[in-house]
């Protein structure tokens with residue numbers, strides 16, 4: 001990209017993502033210096049290359065610890081604005097808080113709106129993320145906002161099992177994801193019907209019989225957090241006669257005993273994009289930074 005410096009937010013996920021992005025863009029890369037004060041406050045310092053650039057692509061995943069990652073991103077954006085960098089783009093491979101995209105219960109904060117407004121006001125002219133929970137949330141960002149689909153790039157790295165195979169979304173909201181992955185793999189798709197108790201957070205599935213007997217299933221979702229959704233979906237599909245279950249997910253947070261749940265539910269293999277560092281388990285990580293580079297290049 002003309003005159004673009006890729007600036008890593010300095011944490012391990014952002015470092016790796018920005019290295020791949022810079023390579024794909026054939027752009028120089030630099031990293032912010034970060035530290036934490038004894039009382040827990042964050043500190044960042046820009047490298048000199050950033051203050052002399054006209055265009056900076058800041059790469060900062062809002063991976064856990066989400067709040068600290070967000071504060072660091074805001075500090076970086078504000079510092080760049082103060083230094084007079086005229087064009088600042090925020091590349092946020094994982095946009096935390098995207099699931100709280102409306103008031104599910106009265107008077108709840110719409111977290112994704114607050115986060116997107118803060119990123120904009122801190123100085124990002126545009127925002128690129130990977131697989132936001134709901135595309136509509138991007139309208140909370142008053143500027144160019146793009147959610148890059150990782151599934152086409154992931155499809156190239158996935159080992160599709162031999163035999164009949166179908167892509168299944170664990171809920172209707174993820175159907176678009178199943179369609180994209182299925183098209184890229186040339187496979188059929190379907191979806192389950194999931195509900196979540198908004199107070200306890202527990203998920204349950206409506207009875208729905210799919211024709212999966214003898215099929216290998218690829219479950220696709222945007223996020224695995226506790227693993228509850230994918231584990232239950234896997235158990236249901238295997239009980240309906242599926243031959244095997246593989247999982248493809250954009251953001252594998254895998255908190256707590258999520259990995260153990262997936263293994264106990266019969267999941268054979270998990271593929272994840274390189275947008276967060278999984279807290280447990282051993283998913284196969286696929287680099288999707290080149291897909292973000294293409295999106296950036298296309299809108300340059």
Ligand code: R5P
Pocket residue numbers: 099170173174203221222223224225226227228229230
């Ligand atoms: C919810 O609608 C999301 O798309 C994911 O299905 C959900 O966040 C996964 O969370 P967990 O792994 O805790 O079930």
